[in-house]
Amino acid sequence: MELSAEGVNNILGVVDFELWVNNPGVAPVAPDFETTESLEAASLALEYISLGGESSPANKDDYLNWYSNLRVVFHTTLLDNIADVTEAILTQIDADYDVTNDVNPEVKQRWYPLGLTLEYNAVYEPANTWISSMGRSKYLDPVYQALEDSGQHDLAVDWDNQNKDFYHPVAQTSIEAILYPADPTHEEVCDGCYTALKDSLYYLQ
Numbered sequence: 677m678e679l680s681a682e683g684v685n686n687i688l689g690v691v692d693f694e695l696w697v698n699n700p701g702v703a704p705v706a707p708d709f710e711t712t713e714s715l716e717a718a719s720l721a722l723e724y725i726s727l728g729g730e731s732s733p734a735n736k737d738d739y740l741n742w743y744s745n746l747r748v749v750f751h752t753t754l755l756d757n758i759a760d761v762t763e764a765i766l767t768q769i770d771a772d773y774d775v776t777n778d779v780n781p782e783v784k785q786r787w788y789p790l791g792l793t794l795e796y797n798a799v800y801e802p803a804n805t806w807i808s809s810m811g812r813s814k815y816l817d818p819v820y821q822a823l824e825d826s827g828q829h830d831l832a833v834d835w836d837n838q839n840k841d842f843y844h845p846v847a848q849t850s851i852e853a854i855l856y857p858a859d860p861t862h863e864e865v866c867d868g869c870y871t872a873l874k875d876s877l878y879y880l881q
Contacts, residue, residue: 717746721753729764736772744782751775751786758790766796776802785815789822804835811843813850820854829855 679687695704716738723733739750754761754769770776775787776798784806791799807819823832832855840848 713742713746714749717742717749718753721750722757724765724769725754725757725760727765727768729762729766729768732768732772739773744780747780748782748786751783751790755786755790758793761790761794763794763796766791766794767798770798781815785818789818792819792822792828793826795826795828804838807835808839808842811839811847813847816843816847817850817854820851824854 692704720733720735720738727733739747742750775783776791778784778787784803788799788803788806790796792803803819807816810816820832820836823829823835836848836851836855840851843851
């Protein structure tokens with residue numbers, strides 16, 4: 677749609693730029709990023725939960741045609757409702773989509789922590805392989821946090837010990853903050869971690 681110069685000026689004339697640009701706080705109108713497709717993705721996840729792992733939704737094949745962000749909505753919805761998710765539900769979803777072997781890191785970031793929290797055996801080996809293949813905190817932290825929060829501290833420490841010399845010092849510091857929250861100066865912190873973290877924060881200023 678094209679607007680005339682007058683139409684553009686009319687729109688600009690009703691915008692309170694002082695409120696939107698210069699005033700502190702959140703925007704006066706909350707952004708709404710929901711779309712019909714995102715609502716359908718969330719709905720499919722909730723239907724899997726309601727079926728309890730006994731069957732699949734009639735429209736389950738919709739997932740196979742979704743781009744990455746819609747799959748993220750699906751898996752985020754599962755995480756947001758983790759109290760109602762069971763191993764049987766994960767098994768059914770995995771049977772339908774082979775999620776455990778999905779190469780998409782955004783899916784792994786959500787599926788592996790969910791599976792580890794619920795002690796879904798199928799995800800343990802691929803999750804360990806994944807965190808041993810890259811060192812990005814965005815993907816590492818949820819895995820270690822899931823293990824720590826679900827009472828699998830010793831396993832988390834074991835996985836970290838396998839990889840701590842491979843991880844970047846800043847990533848390792850973040851992991852150790854998860855594994856040893858009460859002692860940020862834990863003796864196992866890698867040499868140079870805090871210096872590297874401080875330097876990284878300095879350059880982000």
